[in-house]
Amino acid sequence: MSADLLQFLVAGVTVGACYGLVGVGFSIIYNASQVINFAQGEFVMIAGLGTTSLLAAGMPYAVAIALGVLITVLVGVALEALAIAPARQSSVVTLIIITVGASIFLRGAAELVWGRNFRSLPPFSGAEPIALGGAVIQPQSLWVLGGTAISVVLLSLFFAATRSGKAMLATACNPNVALLLGIDTRAVLRLSFAIAALLGGIAGVLIAPISLTYTDVGVMLGLKGFCAAILGGLGNPFGAVVGGLIVGVTEALTAGYLSSAYKDAVAFVMILVVLIVMPRGLFGAKAGERV
């Protein structure tokens, strides 16, 4: 394997893991409510920028990260409680517009708090690159991959072994039956926003040392996370991770070998092709419709 190729793969997998985490958030909220949460990218932004401020306030790095992610989760829960829950009876289109409005609101609020400057976080552990077969790997890339892997493992344990996790799976499968079985589907929705914000927040602090962070950082990251979720089959959280890795790697290879100008278009060309050729994504469930 050539050193170039290896380098592109490393870059692609790193950014792809973040798309994947964001994509999982899309899938989890979609499962709980059929809503596509367009404020998903803003979770990434809030965690990154929040952590820079906490760090600047003199907190130890680990505490700042934990608090930054916690603040993001609180924003996610507040979003559900203040904007989604009161409109629960509305059509899905209305709910999607609400999340779009919330995304604009959060970006506006972030601009007031943090201004329009680019900020960065220091790498979690040293900036000394690691040489591997001719390519160099930033230690932060390993943090991104490790963080993503741990998040995915914990999430699958949560779905498999806890009552709340099983309640979420049941609601995703059929909300009405879940309700009849005594599952509090509104609590499931609240929990889904909390988990989506948590994953977005984790992605935000993991990627910030590599890609810088600013108020609009969540726009493209959010949309590409959405592509990842579709590619993996919307509603399949683990498909979204694979989707994210595929998007990230394809994007990095395109930027490396074809055209860096059209790097951002890759994810969107992929969803068009996927929708036309295999509409349920790579791992989406086959579903028939009942009347």
Add this chain to the structure above:
Amino acid sequence: MVDHRRKGTRGLVLLALIIVALPAVIPNAYIYDVVILIGINAIVCIGLNLLIGYAGQISLGHAGFFGLGAYASPLLSDRLDWPPALALLAAAMAVGLLSFAVAKPILKLRGHYLAMATLGLGIIISIVLNQEGQLTGGPDGMPVPPFSLLGQRAEGEATWYWIVGALLLATVWLTLNLVDSPVGRALRALHGSEVAAAVTGIDVLRYKIMVFVLSAVLASVAGSVYAHYAGFITPSEATFFRSIEFVTMVVLGGMASTFGALIGAALLTALPQVLTPLQDYQMLTFGAVLVGTMVFMPKGLVPSLAERLARHRR
């Protein structure tokens, strides 16, 4: 149904009167500009409303079609020396074909797949407009030659006011007729239940594609008109945010209401102008207004207010 039609006619006459009377109270070129922009946005929104409000599909890429119309028309008239009117029609036809090609395979699927596909398509168009600098001037944009028809040049706010006003009126008339025709009834039926509509013999797929293509063509025409009016065009007219703005106008004004779409376009075009003094708070307020309206009036302004008024009368 008859009542519905009479209401539509009354609305159309009222709109015509407003368009004729408005210049008497417009004080300066700045307000003219805002009103013309409202008209252009309204044409896009009325088309989009057919798709969202009647066919129950959502598009997150209409700014892409708007942008294609806006760029194709000046490119053809300037570089290839076509008459602007012919360029406008050619752009509209090309957008029609493109939207048809995309919609055909995707509208067969259920759910929000069209939203995803249009989101992808819109962003791809926006990226191409930004990157093909030699053709489009890249992020800096490009100048647009003035519009002319039969040797007459369209110049100045007052002239454009009448052009956009006439186009808007024609669009409203077209959609009101469409909504009241068998096509409109078929659309409402498939919004209610696609399966039920199919069972009663409605070709669901054909109608959905038709409405999608029609709304895309209207967006393209509005884009061409905008480009000639503004005299300059940048890719910011084709961004994802702009697509969201169009959808928001429709939903804010009221889905499945032609005049709702018009009022939504008017409010959301004027709102940023009113908010300019609050510069720093502009995005915050825009977002809050959007969320607030949707939470408290989920059907949109016009249907919600009409309901309240009807209850009051009783």
